[in-house]
Amino acid sequence: MTFRGKRILVTGGAGQIGSHLVAALHDAGAEVLVADNLWRGKRENLIRQGSPLIGPEHFHKLDLTDAEACRQVTRNCDLVYHLADVVAGINYVFGNQFSLFNVNLRIDSNMLAAAVANKVPRYIYVGTACSYPASRQTLASNGTTPLFREEEVYPAMPESSYGWSKLMGEYQAELAMNEELLDVGLLRLHNVYGPHCETSAEKSQVIPSLIRKAIRHPQEPFVVWGTGRQRRAFVYVSDIVDALLAVADRGMNRGVIQIGPDYSTSIRELAEAVVKLAGKPIDITYDPTRREGDGDRAADYAKARAVLDWQPRVPLSEGLRRTYQWCQQQLAP
Numbered sequence: 001m002t003f004r005g006k007r008i009l010v011t012g013g014a015g016q017i018g019s020h021l022v023a024a025l026h027d028a029g030a031e032v033l034v035a036d037n038l039w040r041g042k043r044e045n046l047i048r049q050g051s052p053l054i055g056p057e058h059f060h061k062l063d064l065t066d067a068e069a070c071r072q073v074t075r076n077c078d079l080v081y082h083l084a085d086v087v088a089g090i091n092y093v094f095g096n097q098f099s100l101f102n103v104n105l106r107i108d109s110n111m112l113a114a115a116v117a118n119k120v121p122r123y124i125y126v127g128t129a130c131s132y133p134a135s136r137q138t139l140a141s142n143g144t145t146p147l148f149r150e151e152e153v154y155p156a157m158p159e160s161s162y163g164w165s166k167l168m169g170e171y172q173a174e175l176a177m178n179e180e181l182l183d184v185g186l187l188r189l190h191n192v193y194g195p196h197c198e199t200s201a202e203k204s205q206v207i208p209s210l211i212r213k214a215i216r217h218p219q220e221p222f223v224v225w226g227t228g229r230q231r232r233a234f235v236y237v238s239d240i241v242d243a244l245l246a247v248a249d250r251g252m253n254r255g256v257i258q259i260g261p262d263y264s265t266s267i268r269e270l271a272e273a274v275v276k277l278a279g280k281p282i283d284i285t286y287d288p289t290r291r292e293g294d295g296d297r298a299a300d301y302a303k304a305r306a307v308l309d310w311q312p313r314v315p316l317s318e319g320l321r322r323t324y325q326w327c328q329q330q331l332a333p
């Protein structure tokens with residue numbers, strides 16, 4: 001698919017993934033609209049080297065739990081990338097299970113219904129690896145990481161309401177696809193990190209949270225939540241953008257395609273790598289009384305390779321270095 005001249009809406013476009021996607025679509029010659037209520041996104045994420053990527057008439061500060069707002073903003077779009085949802089670190093997710101579930105269901109239902117009503121031809125949704133069954137995301141005593149295939153999300157029993165809400169988002173988009181109401185692309189992402197991430201203590205995910213603690217050390221103690229043994233499959237944001245562009249081209253109506261590496265990294269390894277980047281003496285403290293989430297998971301990305309010709313390209317060491325540098329500029333006094 002050529003993006004040139006197409007009118008493309010990116011919901012959540014001021015967020016971490018969305019803002020990088022907006023830049024890529026802008027470079028490909030698309031007319032890009034953004035809808036975001038700035039709950040976690042920032043207008044600055046849409047500025048590159050001093051110039052805004054989109055004009056003010058293309059930025060819509062909207063709460064997508066409002067169905068009418070969704071109908072207005074999807075008018076005359078050729079393609080919708082629906083990325084807006086409430087996503088945050090483990091503390092926020094488990095401390096707000098009801099409201100998070102409720103809000104995400106409403107955003108996702110409203111957006112899909114609006115796209116169908118306005119006859120948007122193509123719609124792309126992103127799910128999460130948090131939707132895999134909690135009972136299978138375990139740390140094996142022999143050190144083997146569970147490698148998930150797409151279909152193994154069922155029978156469903158995600159650990160959090162976030163995982164449930166995103167699975168419902170995938171499910172309803174699949175229903176629309178099966179009834180041929182519009183063309184649907186579905187990616188299921190593992191743990192995404194990179195510049196334009198949220199760094200606050202309240203809403204940040206593990207990588208920016210550890211980086212913030214390292215930068216602010218010793219004013220902020222370098223405490224890792226849990227034992228540090230829990231593992232995640234981290235994927236750099238530019239690899240996600242590659243997949244988002246490819247799915248519009250080659251992955252529509254092909255069902256869910258999982259995006260993430262086939263190996264995991266422990267939070268202990270991550271914390272040690274962040275401390276090394278900080279280049280100052282930091283004692284790492286583990287707090288096993290804090291919630292640490294699922295034990296371990298990674299992606300069998302054979303489908304992504306076959307359908308999208310996708311594979312992770314940015315190694316964790318390089319991605320971490322770039323993210324650390326970006327956070328350092330953001331958090332500079």
Ligand SMILES: NC(=O)c1ccc[n+]([C@@H]2O[C@H](COP(=O)([O-])OP(=O)(O)OC[C@H]3O[C@@H](n4cnc5c(N)ncnc54)[C@H](O)[C@@H]3O)[C@@H](O)[C@H]2O)c1
Nearest residue numbers: 012015016017036037038039040041063064084128189192
């Ligand atoms: N970050 C990850 O590790 C990860 C992993 C799997 C899936 N995902 C999914 O990818 C998508 C983008 O995630 P991200 O990492 O860029 O997070 P993000 O928080 O940076 O982006 C989400 C954006 O949605 C916006 N938003 C939230 N509620 C809204 C509302 N009611 N109305 C309008 N906008 C609203 C936020 O302000 C934010 O800019 C989300 O759907 C998320 O579930 C993310």
